[in-house]
Amino acid sequence: MPCTLQSLKLKALYAISQVFDRALDLEQALGEVLRVLSETLSMKRATITLPDRETGQLVIAASHGLTPEERGRGVYRLDEGVTGTIFQTARPYIVRDVRTDPLFLDRTGARKVEKGKISFLGVPILKQGAPIGVLNVDRLFSDDVSTSEDVEFLGIVATLVAQFLSLNEQLNERVDTLRRENVKLRTRVLDERGDYIVGRSAAMLDVQRQIERVAPTRATVLLLGESGVGKTLIARLLHNLSDRMVHPFVKVNCASIPETLLEAELFGHEKGAFTGAAAVRAGRFEEAHRGTIFLDEIGELPPGIQAKLLRVIQDREFERLGSNQTHRVDVRIVAATNRDLALLSEQGRFRQDLYYRLCVFPIRVPSLRERPDDVERLLNHFLAKAARDYRRVITLAPDALGLLRRHEWPGNVREMENLIERLAILSESGQIDRRFLEPLLEHSATENAQPDWPYPVHPAQQAHQAHQAPHAPLPGGMSGSMAGGMAGNTAPGHGAPHGATAAHDAHAGHGDADLHGDAHPTTLRDIERNEIIAALRRNGWVQHRAAAALGITPRQMGYRIRKMGLSGLVAGERARRGD
Template sequence: MNGSRAELETEALYEISRVLSLSTDLNKAFTSTLTLIDLVLGLENGTISLFDPVTGEVFVEAAPHMRDEDRILGRLRPGEGIVGRIFATGMPMVVPDIAEEPLFLNRTGTWQNLEEDRRAFVGVPLQDGRAVLGVLTADRPYRTGPTQLGRDVRFLTIVAGLVAVRVRLSHLENTHHRAAQDVPALSPSPERFPGIVGASAPFRDMLELIGRVAQSRATVLLRGESGTGKELIARAVHDASPRAERPFVTVNCAAIPETLLESELFGHEKGSFTGAAQAHVGRFEQADGGTLFLDEVGELSPAAQAKLLRAVQERQFERVGGKRTVTVDVRLVAATNRDMEEMVRQGAFRLDLYHRLSVVAVVVPPLRERRDDIPRLAGHFLRVLNEENARSAELTPAALEVLTRCRWTGNVRQLRNCLERLVVVTDADVLAPVHLPCQWPGGSTCLLERAAPPPEAELARLAERAPPATAAGPLLAAEGEAGERERVRAALERAGYVQAKAARLLGMTVRQLGYRVRKYGIELQRL
């Protein structure tokens, strides 16, 4: 471009201020800013890095010349490398020849052949008052004079001030957005989320949060152990939102091969690859107007993460083999049981994608942290299972207490599986502790892990809670002979065929147990 240096700087600052004020997408605004700096003033290879309080690192938010897979490598701790030093000190830094600078780490691998293409490097902090929010850098060909570099520092410092204001405004917008969601009309009552069972304090806190989030367009990241019901919560977010009448589409990211993931998510055109006999509409298009649930998102490969990033950020993509850009209106809910922060630190998950998925993070509590909900959940599951299997089974208070004291490493899913096994395998309608598939001494393989092994003292404690045999007859006497025989046999098996233990489990005397053993012809040898 023609014109004096001052005129070029004025022109560049005018365009940069317009871009930063008008663009709603932070990454796009920063990318355009760096492109303008290059085109107008010849400051090349520009980068804008921001501090992430989650990881404690400075990461590359925008760099027009870098590939996404390279940008994720540019993570530095404060004080590490040139960018880390600028961030830590809050002072500009000029390097006349980065090939000779020990602090220049080139983590992204962007600068190559520096012996032949030597570069002078300038970096300035993004300062908002006394706070340093990040770093702005650019470079020029080597042997640029000190006067030129001094002008570059002054110009980039002005640009960094504009960028810092845009970052601060973005933070304020997010804060106001979260505050606007804090409306009392969004009650966490069970009626608001049909099918969601639980009233414990941790669970109600989670319901309150998703009640606030549901009305917004914000992307939600559900975090929790396997089996906690994250898909059910994702469905609840959708059903409580204005999109409830639109599609709810689920993608299990761990179940789709990487080679097919792009086609599954974005669709493909007819003939785009071998076997593509007709066009295919992807999950993003299927969910248009509704909600797309990305389950097990932490299992995505780095290549798959790069393909997903643009669609998550802009809701735009092209079908495989297509040239037309497709724009969709999709609300995203993702879920994972992985430690995402640790994955980011190890470079296994893209920091920029993590930020875009975790706009609102919701932790689904494990079952062991909401034991008060176990009786409600058990009753709910039994009603469903009874209807499915034409049964009328119910749990005794003693059985419910045993379930409440179990560890439940598989969470709600494991509890349901346990109850389904009881309903399917056991003939009796009254389910006592003896029927639960816990690992008693000498017992069979179970589905549960108890918080503590059931020693003699535990067996005695359960026996004490059981109704005495002399008061109203044996605990199982009214269950019919077939049911009574099965329970006696099961008690003997779980007690290792020690009749005293089995009698205490059943709430009867050893003599009464012996009578039933003989009556029903039960073998006393171990299986």
């Protein structure tokens, strides 16, 4: 008997020693140790219980002889049951009969179906004398062997398990170190190529540290900040600095896609799912498989889509439109918004559970006016970029540079980039002075309330625009009727001068300035506002008809009406008409 028992022990220890090379995958390695004990000895069930870093409770990290449901129930407080007692006292515990010991909770429920006496024992897993886990088993050896033999051998196995845990911790620390070094190397390469964060202010250095910290992880990131601060650039950096960089980066602007099409765009559709669905089409989530999906303007997401997105974040699965087949994806989610999602969720306009799922790692990107130290550095960056793109070297005279330093940049970095690009196109000399620059910055705070819109018309462009086709497309999604607005043609008729329109409306009894817009618009925002009012008037104050006339979506029209404070005017006119 002693000889046989000794050979069993040696056989088990030898088999366990062969598992050390799998220590990087801790769950698999610990499961293999328990499998060896079961196949070599008389053990039916076993668990290795470790503290959960988030909750502090003891949870089953590996098991043998338990179903997934039984294993999931194995959660204990540090002072609860046999497992908690072993962890707190750092001493072995023997249960002669699980039916009679009050400390044995059978939390997993794995022994309820068995009849007869079942012995159970556990030993602490120690590191430098302190408990780091618990190893519990049913009897290791047959009933004719003393339980002291079980405890002694189980203590040896627990020592090996402690070495597994220590080795796994060291390997993970080394992997984390290598990942951080890899991120720093990629950051340096991107910086040298000009694809990294240009700003070096304290605020942007803090953003940079957060990016480098979260990029190698799987965590969902929520980018917060005003329009034009560079959230798309940061989303790309998060992708390029991660292990997913060789896989797709897919961007979706949630505000630019009509609500009726957004679900199909995100999740795909089957043939015949709706009118016009002539073929099967994969959605953007499928396109981003193993990569990153960037959901820009997430605050504009309709409520129905919010529920479906929540499921994708939680389970990484969805169904295409028109199909019951579930698709699973491995995708990292980065979202961005310039709205206060916390406030929207409190108001019931954005799902609170979705907000919390998105806000795992929020990064707030500061506006340009909050970091004036970065202005000159960014100007130099965009001047160099313009020189490469347009093969024109332009410089800023001291008075122009001073003007740009004092500018508040309501459109942030996007405004600056567009300005420098425009200077490179318009300037006839190599140096930009204040006199040339001022027309482009005048009333900028008003004009950049909707950052997608361009700057005021510079005198150098007026001659060209005077000959533009009346329906030429313009930036920001507005149709060519805006060109007519620039020339003063905001009348409801075909080409009637603005003054005639005002006279007609005054005669009709509509005398307030809101109804007509500005008689003499001085900024592009004024022109846009007048054009929207005129389009609404022409179309009976019905938003979707006015949107179609201007070549924009109903959602874009609604956004512009809200931004320009026209909601009350529209509601009043529809009420007056009896709509």
